[in-house]
Amino acid sequence: MKTTLLLAALPAATIALPTWPWNKPHGHNKPLKYSGLDVLAKRAGLKYFGTAIDNVVLDNPTYISIAHNRSEFGQVTPSNGQKWMYIEPVQNKFNFTLGDQITVPAKKKGQLRRCHNFVWHNQLPDWLTGRNWTKPELVKVLENHIKHEAKHYYNDCIAWDVVNEAFEDDAVASLRKDIWLDVIGKEYIELAFKFARKYTKPGTKLYYNDYAIERVNNKSRAVAALVKDFKKRHIPIDGVGLQAHYTVGRAPSYDEQLATHKLFSDLGVETALTELDVRIQLPDNATLQAQQGAVYANSTKACLDADDCVGITVWDFWDPVSWVPSTFPGFGNADIWDANFTKKPAYYAISDLLRSYD
Ligand SMILES: *[C@@H]1O[C@H](CO)[C@@H](O)[C@H](O)[C@H]1NC(C)=O
Ligand SMILES: *[C@@H]1O[C@H](CO)[C@@H](O)[C@H](O)[C@H]1NC(C)=O
Ligand SMILES: *[C@@H]1O[C@H](CO)[C@@H](O)[C@H](O)[C@H]1NC(C)=O
Ligand SMILES: *[C@@H]1O[C@H](CO)[C@@H](O)[C@H](O)[C@H]1NC(C)=O
Ligand SMILES: *[C@@H]1O[C@H](CO)[C@@H](O)[C@H](O)[C@H]1NC(C)=O
Ligand SMILES: *[C@@H]1O[C@H](CO)[C@@H](O)[C@H](O)[C@H]1NC(C)=O
Ligand SMILES: *[C@@H]1O[C@H](CO)[C@@H](O)[C@H](O)[C@H]1NC(C)=O
Numbered sequence: 001m002k003t004t005l006l007l008a009a010l011p012a013a014t015i016a017l018p019t020w021p022w023n024k025p026h027g028h029n030k031p032l033k034y035s036g037l038d039v040l041a042k043r044a045g046l047k048y049f050g051t052a053i054d055n056v057v058l059d060n061p062t063y064i065s066i067a068h069n070r071s072e073f074g075q076v077t078p079s080n081g082q083k084w085m086y087i088e089p090v091q092n093k094f095n096f097t098l099g100d101q102i103t104v105p106a107k108k109k110g111q112l113r114r115c116h117n118f119v120w121h122n123q124l125p126d127w128l129t130g131r132n133w134t135k136p137e138l139v140k141v142l143e144n145h146i147k148h149e150a151k152h153y154y155n156d157c158i159a160w161d162v163v164n165e166a167f168e169d170d171a172v173a174s175l176r177k178d179i180w181l182d183v184i185g186k187e188y189i190e191l192a193f194k195f196a197r198k199y200t201k202p203g204t205k206l207y208y209n210d211y212a213i214e215r216v217n218n219k220s221r222a223v224a225a226l227v228k229d230f231k232k233r234h235i236p237i238d239g240v241g242l243q244a245h246y247t248v249g250r251a252p253s254y255d256e257q258l259a260t261h262k263l264f265s266d267l268g269v270e271t272a273l274t275e276l277d278v279r280i281q282l283p284d285n286a287t288l289q290a291q292q293g294a295v296y297a298n299s300t301k302a303c304l305d306a307d308d309c310v311g312i313t314v315w316d317f318w319d320p321v322s323w324v325p326s327t328f329p330g331f332g333n334a335d336i337w338d339a340n341f342t343k344k345p346a347y348y349a350i351s352d353l354l355r356s357y358d
Contacts, residue, residue: 036071037350041312044304044357047158048112049350050075050313052275053102057321062341066317068109075158076106077114077274077313079323083123087149091127091141094148103156114274114313115157117209118146119192120164121178129179138183143195150199159205161241161274162196163189167210173222189226190235197236209241209274215252216259227267240264241274244299245315247331248280248291254298261306270308273299275315278346279324279334286345289333293349296336300353 041049051073057063066072080086081098088094103113119142128141150160166180166189167173175181180188189208196206208227213220223240230237242260246252252260261271278295280288303309316322317337324334336347 036069036073037347037354038074039071040351040354040358042074044354046304046309046311048075048311048313049073049354050077050112050114050311051317052077052079052116052313052315053106054079054316054321055081055098055101057318058101063318063321064105066337066341068105068111070109070111073111073317075112075114075311075313076102077116078102079116079316080123082116082149082153083120084128084145085123085125088145089125092144094152096149096152099153103153107156112158113153113156114272115153115160116274117161117164118149118196119162119180119188121176121180122165124179133179133183135184138179139188139191142180142184142188142192146192146195147199150196154201157200157204159207159239159272160196160200161209162206162237163192164209165211166208167213167219167222169212169219171218173219190230190233193230193236205238205270206236207239207241207272207274208237209243211243211245211275213240214242214244214246214260215256216263220260220263224263224267227264227269231268237269239270239272239310241272243275243315244273244277245275246278246295246299248278248288248295251278251295251298254302257299257302258305261302261309265306265308270310271303271306272310273303273312276312277315277322277324277334279322279328279331282330282332284333289345292333293345296346297349297353300350304353304357 037049051067053067053076078099081102086098087096106113133141166176168176175186193206208223210223213223227237227240264271276299278292280292300312303312314336317335319333319335319337320339322332322334325332336344336350338344
């Protein structure tokens, strides 16, 4: 197996060798012709293995050939193209160009689409943030936006991230103080889900999506409380997206992630890893890359073993276009293909783990 070869090439003393079944042969393993991650993920029982794609890289033919290779990625999520500032840059004037640049080729290639997102505190247009609204006005703005975007992507989305990152990172995970909370109050969240149910195609999975909820902690418990309350009051919600932006050396373990999937699946919603990446504090080296692979494998295994984890999306697959270096100076190489479009140990760690479930 590729992982074994790569690990064998490293100085043994410095490597924490992963202890998982993922690098051990399974009795029922059949010899498998080489297959991409989505093919293997489906054989292992997931609905998809997917990637986010950003518009900045659409002119790179090598990138595109991998991004829209259905054997590797059975699902595609626009990284930015469906965010409010691009979709409704002027009030009630909708521009779907950037979203369509990702979804149209994906559809042609037979890749599913996760859609991202309707409501967030970030990447909002100036017309929205630059003035004061009354509550009824802003509720109308919210409904109008969801209505038009949902209608345009009506036949496109297996899932929508309806509300993104509504909780703060403070100790008690209070609701994020943003324009939505300030003007509408906490019911903006349920209004967004109700509008999403009203305007999206029946069957579209409606997700709450957030980061730092991949362990059972105050923030994930706050999200669970929200889900529980929604279920009780029949507010539509179908899934919780664990963004899964991890760091080598600080990532939640397999057990911690499995417990978190269960926290949500016990409430009757599905889960997914929606933005998986594993950043490395630079400079990179082979040991760190092996550890990164183990984090990707643990995350994949937790999703496979969870009751209702439907799929995994990496938040881009190619290191040079990752959001990490600009957001976390000193960190990088978070993805599974390197700058030369070579598959990294992390790729093989995922691939071997998936094969072990075949
Ligand atoms: C798609 O990916 C698979 C798996 O890596 C590979 O075998 C195949 O050659 C790729 N197809 C194209 C057209 O690049
Ligand atoms: C829509 O967005 C695209 C991409 O940003 C831009 O090139 C185009 O000019 C916009 N169209 C309109 C009518 O503003
Ligand atoms: C919004 O309202 C606040 C408080 O009434 C006021 O200070 C501020 O200037 C207003 N902002 C705009 C853009 O009108
Ligand atoms: C979690 O929230 C409780 C209050 O509900 C607080 O006492 C505790 O310090 C918080 N834990 C962390 C790790 O911040
Ligand atoms: C993977 O998960 C296992 C079990 O929870 C844990 O012991 C191990 O340290 C994790 N590995 C990494 C690299 O996080
Ligand atoms: C890799 O980097 C880590 C973190 O800086 C360091 O502890 C380790 O010794 C390095 N390993 C190798 C083989 O260079
Ligand atoms: C890409 O290939 C070049 C030329 O072989 C090499 O110098 C460079 O280190 C490689 N980059 C990575 C990230 O492996």
